[in-house]
Amino acid sequence: MWKFFLFIIRFIENGNKVYISNENKIKELFMKKILRKHFHLIFIGVFIGILQMFALTKVQFIKGQVLNVAMQKNMNELPQVIFKLFAAIFIMAIFGYLFSFVNCVFMERSSKSLRELFFQSFLGCSYKKYFYLDEGELMAKYSKEISVIEQNCFSLVGTLVQMVLQILFVSAALFYLNSWLAVISFVILVAPVLVPKIFQKKVSNRSYDKMSKVEKNISVVNGILNGFEIIKNFGIEKNIFENFKKSNDNLMDAENEYEKSYAVSTGVSFAFSLGSQALIMIIAGFYIYFGFLKAGDFFTIAGLIASLRVPLYWISTMFQTLIATKPIRKSVFAFIENNIPMRETAICNPLDNQQDLSVFVEDLSYAYEDKNFILDHIHLKFEANKKYLMIGESGCGKSTLMNLLLNYDELDSGRISVNGIDIKELSDMEKIITIARQEAVIFSGTIRDNLTLYDTSISKDEFLETMLKKVGLNKFVTEGLDYILEEDGINLSGGEKKRFSLARALIRETPILILDEPLANLDGENMEKVENLISDIKNKLVIVISHQVSDKLRQKFDFVMELKGGRINVETLPEA
Structure with a gap:
């Protein structure tokens, strides 16, 4: 039928042309x-x-x-x-x-x-x-x-x-x-x-409720759009989809009430x-x-x-x-x-269960369209379990290099590999790399959901509360993990959003951690807490992009890389 x-x-639509065209x-x-x-x-x-x-x-x-x-x-x-x-x-x-x-x-x-x-x-x-x-x-x-x-x-x-x-x-x-x-x-x-006048008020109220639910649903979707990189990086498509379904179900309930009154x-x-x-x-x-x-x-x-x-x-x-x-x-x-369906099962990754991962950048060059090369024949080695500080003027290519490492774009020339495997052959880089961007993303939901990103395997409240204290968010421990954060963190300061993003990244266990300007928008006291936290990170390859680090933290890095004019200079620091 x-x-x-x-x-x-x-x-x-087609008159007598009822065949199915391409x-x-x-x-x-x-x-x-x-x-x-x-x-x-x-x-x-x-x-x-x-x-x-x-x-x-x-x-x-x-x-x-x-x-x-x-x-x-x-x-x-x-x-x-x-x-x-x-x-x-x-x-x-x-x-x-x-x-x-x-x-x-x-x-x-x-x-x-x-x-x-x-x-x-x-x-x-x-x-x-x-x-x-x-x-x-x-x-x-x-x-x-x-x-x-x-x-x-x-x-x-x-x-x-x-x-x-x-x-x-x-x-x-x-x-x-x-x-x-x-x-x-x-x-x-x-x-x-x-006759419709008799039901006008009821139908109008149901219509208003439906409209408000539509706006709420769009608000949730907009928050997810803003946090798409985190969704992909953390591999939480299914969790996000379930969260979306809850909002969508609420919308459908409101629509159902409207349709019943209309019927x-x-x-x-x-x-x-x-x-x-x-x-x-x-x-x-x-x-x-x-x-x-x-x-x-x-x-x-x-x-x-x-x-x-x-x-x-x-x-x-x-x-x-x-x-x-x-x-x-x-x-x-x-x-x-035209879009790939959301995967139902995990894709086999040759780097699964490997903790010691090193990244090799070989003769990498990259330019935006017809502009000059922002990265010009770069050779780098990021060793497993080492800490790297990357510095350079704004627009010099630091974030671009990280995007290429995450396989977000095609190289003009060269190769990036992880433990000898070309990243082009790795379909799910998010399984091995966690990134915390300078622009912190906060989803509409509880503190717990924002820290765990709906990962039910992270169930110990004590662990989450300890992490909040480490990044200087003690007041939210008092508020409780069920405290609601508004969309895009409008009830948080810029520094608080930054520290939530950092805590989220540290909670996740991946062999490689990238922190983009983790000290931006922090006061002196909280900056010191975050610096100590970065210093204490063990058993990870850590790459920090920052313009403002203290001499004390600088000495905790194994290498300092300065990107300038498309080239990179690497300074090896003595062990502390």
């Missing part, structure tokens, strides 16, 4: 995946829709029966027929509500699946690829384009079921009756416009619309009783023709909608297709 919906969409393959792939996943809801919707359309047709026939009984002036039977009419309307309203509710659930779950598919794809792309992504475009895809698909694609599935069934049932009923008489008896029926409003409005038609028939029955009208099945046919007006009008509207949203669907699904 899901193939039928894809066929209809292709037919509307351009449409990406879109088809993910539409199939989502429709298949929620096919049971489509099946339930079809079943309820059949019952709803049967009730709709029955209502039209009972209307005619009311008039016929009235024309016969059979007052004994008339109340029974009127009761049957309202009973049929009530049953139809129930099925209408159930259909709307199932359709809302289908939209909700399909939307949730699409958002999770999109987010899995985002987390699956490499940091190298992420570096070239336009964050504004990415957020537009998530916040706007996916919403367009939800409202103008997934919503069409349920409406398509309803409209097709309505056309089939009404056409069959007209065929059963005298259809030539129906041609001259088309009546335009207008549903009451004031009630739609169902009641639909019932009032049918009630108004029934009232017309009852009034017409009295007119017939008093001899002002001579009509039998005329109003039944007129009602059936009126029932055809909506689906026929909707098909033309659907045509415009699908054509208008085609580029958006193509854009979103192309993004999903």
Whole structure:
């Protein structure tokens, strides 16, 4: 059945060209995946829709029966027929509500699946690829384009079921009756416009709650975007995805409440619309009783023709909608297709379980596009379990060298290897290297989550509290590990954010640690604490990029490297 919906969409978009072109393959792939996943809801919707359309047709026939009984002036039977009419309307309203509710659930779950598919794809792309992504475009895809698909694609599935069934049932009923008489008896029926006012406040409140949850969800996503390097470096895609799912579930709950209230409003409005038609028939029955009208099945046919007006009008509207949203669907699904899915299992790394790692840089050169070489034929050796201080003027290439070490970009020439293995052959450098950038990243969440990054294996509070004390964050030990840090650490000072980032890096056990300006924005007392902490690091290859280190700390390094003019000078310091 899901193939039928894809066929209809292709037919509307491409006319008689219903084949799947290369351009449409990406879109088809993910539409199939989502429709298949929620096919049971489509099946339930079809079943309820059949019952709803049967009730709709029955209502039209009972209307005619009311008039016929009235024309016969059979007052004994008339109340029974009127009761049957309202009973049929009530049953139809129930099925209408159930259909709307199932359709809302289908939209909700399909939307949730699409958002999770999109987010899995985002987390699956490499940091190298992420570096070239336009964050504004990415957020537009998530916040706007996916919403367009939800409202103008997934919503069409349920409406398509309803409209097709309505056309089939009404056409069959007209065929059963005298259809030539129906041609001259088309009546335009207008549903009451004031019914939605009854539910306006409730629907408005649900809509506001939904909007606030959307904003919160985007806030969480934006924080994750800002911390993407840490996510990749720590290899916590799954943990972040689970955290995202919690926020997404809250959003879906708010949307579900909104859709339920909207379904009630739609169902009641639909019932009032049918009630108004029934009232017309009852009034017409009295007119017939008093001899002002001579009509039998005329109003039944007129009602059936009126029932055809909506689906026929909707098909033309659907045509415009699908054509208008085609580029958006193509854009979103192309993004999903073009990114590597989030890995489910760890990739075998030849350096797994090796603690003593050395890095070799051989004849490395690198330039940004057509500019001069920022790194020019660099030769370096970073030995295992040694400490290196890298200094140099701003823009001299220190951070660039670290990015190349992390395999974030391609070398113009030369080679970087770890224990003799080219980093191009290592798909997950984040397993062996931890980096703490100068721009500290704080996620919206507890202190515990920000330190452990959702790693449940780090469960000892005493260990986390000790680390907070070592970096001079004693006051947060008093606040407790469940203290909430706001997005981007807006309730922290710059120095506190820096020390949280440093504590997080030190908690993680990797053979190589890179600290980018760890002493920036720190006062004298806390700078001394951090310097002592760096001095005490053992059994790691430590690379510190800094402009401000005391002579005492400088002497704790094994080598001092100065980068200048694309070249590097290495000073070997005597052992303390």
